[in-house]
Amino acid sequence: MSGPTPSEARGTREKSRHPLAAWRRHHRHCLRGALARLIRRPLGAWATILVLGVVLSLPALVMTLGHQVERLGTIWTSDAARMDLYLAPETDQDERDALRDWLDRQAAVAEQRVISPDTGLEALSERLRMEGLDDLESNPLPWVIELTLSDAKPETRLTLAEGLREQPAVAEFSSGGDWIERLEQIRTFIDELGWWLLMLLGLTVVFVVGNTLRLELHERRREIALIALIGGTERYMLRPLLYDGTLTGLLGGLVASGLVSLAVSVTAGPIERFAASYGTAISPQVDPGLVLLLMAAGALLGWLSAQVIGRFYIGRLSTP
Structure with missing residues (x-):
């Protein structure tokens, strides 16, 4: 018994494709x-x-x-990795050095920068474009330590903040992370x-x-x-x-x-x-x-x- 001819096989394939072709059409x-x-x-x-x-x-x-x-x-994420420490007015050089040594031992602190009251008053004068601030009898600004943290995670700031509250030389501190x-x-x-x-x-x-x-x-x-x-x-x-x-x-x-x-x-x-x-x-x-x-x-x-x-x-x- 002979099989289908090529033309018959081709016709069979065309019929099998017909429903799909009609669907596409x-x-x-x-x-x-x-x-x-x-x-x-x-x-x-x-x-x-x-x-x-x-x-x-x-x-x-x-x-x-x-x-x-x-x-x-x-x-503004970079602000979340910064903290500013405002030291108490009565702190002396030894207390500031002790605080800086304590900060150096903290894993959360990557870098610290000390700003003296005179430097802060000069920067404030330039920012406000006011003259005569240098002639004040007493400088009202405190010593400030700017901290750069190792990361911007809230847990890092929280852990460091708990330790800072126990430091008598620190009167107040602020963090840009709250705003973030x-x-x-x-x-x-x-x-x-x-x-x-x-x-x-x-x-x-x-x-x-x-x-x-x-x-x-x-x-x-x-x-x-x-x-x-x-x-x-x-x-x-x-x-x-x-x-x-x-x-x-x-x-x-x-x-x-x-x-x-x-x-x-x-x-x-x-x-x-x-x-x-x-x-x-x-x-x-x-x-x-x-x-x-x-x-x-x-x-x-x-x-x-x-x-x-x-x-x-x-x-x-x-x-x-």
């Missing part, structure tokens, strides 16, 4: 149809996209603010607020896109009924709607990214001046990851809206 048709509907009805489609962009831009602006706060915290911790708490709050807004306003996106897709389904009700009559599956009827929703959400995310970039560029000047007032140079910018997040969130919300609305209405429209 239908996907291409749905994508082209979604793009054509954007061009054919630009006013209604782009009005929906603009609304999505405005809705998604609000949480994105909050997240961008959190990103700028994080950048400021990164720049508060800044980190602010950043965490802003991030959580941004994610909550994204989830809450995401429901708005679902309803807005869903209403647009519902109108699209209403116009295609005869086509859907005909496809159901000849045996078309719900997935087949739903696929064009999924492309419409995903494309609409994706473009809404792009519009939101543009709005956020515009807002950052408009407010860049005040932000730069604010940072400069604290001795920091910062150039506001939009995180590229945020742009990808907006596009992905918009596409996902559009797809989800198409799933919910499509499965609900297609089942009703395809029922005789």
Whole structure:
């Protein structure tokens, strides 16, 4: 018994590939149809996209603010690794030397610098641009020791602070780490607020896109009924709607990214001046990851809206 001829085998392979080819062909048709509907009805489609962009831009602006706060915290992290010790006025040279020897033995201290009252008064005079401070009868400034810590961990500052409280020569000490911790708490709050807004306003996106897709389904009700009559599956009827929703959400995310970039560029000047007032140079910018997040969130919300609305209405429209 002879086997199949080459032409018969080739025909068998083509038939086996036929369902997959039809599946790819239908996907291409749905994508082209979604793009054509954007061009054919630009006013209604782009009005929906603009609304999505405005809705998604609000949480994105909050997240961008959190990103700028994080950048400021990164720049100011060096302050968390510093401590200033203000010595008691009655301390003498031996007590200062003993304190410095104790600091040298601390693993948390990487470097120390002593500032005398005269040096501190001169620096203060230059900073305030005031003359005549050198003519004061008595110098009110104390001896100061500036410490550079081995790291910026809160545990390091806490351990050193406990030891400093037992040193009689130290009247008071301050650390820039407290401000960094508060800044980190602010950043965490802003991030959580941004994610909550994204989830809450995401429901708005679902309803807005869903209403647009519902109108699209209403116009295609005869086509859907005909496809159901000849045996078309719900997935087949739903696929064009999924492309419409995903494309609409994706473009809404792009519009939101543009709005956020515009807002950052408009407010860049005040932000730069604010940072400069604290001795920091910062150039506001939009995180590229945020742009990808907006596009992905918009596409996902559009797809989800198409799933919910499509499965609900297609089942009703395809029922005789």
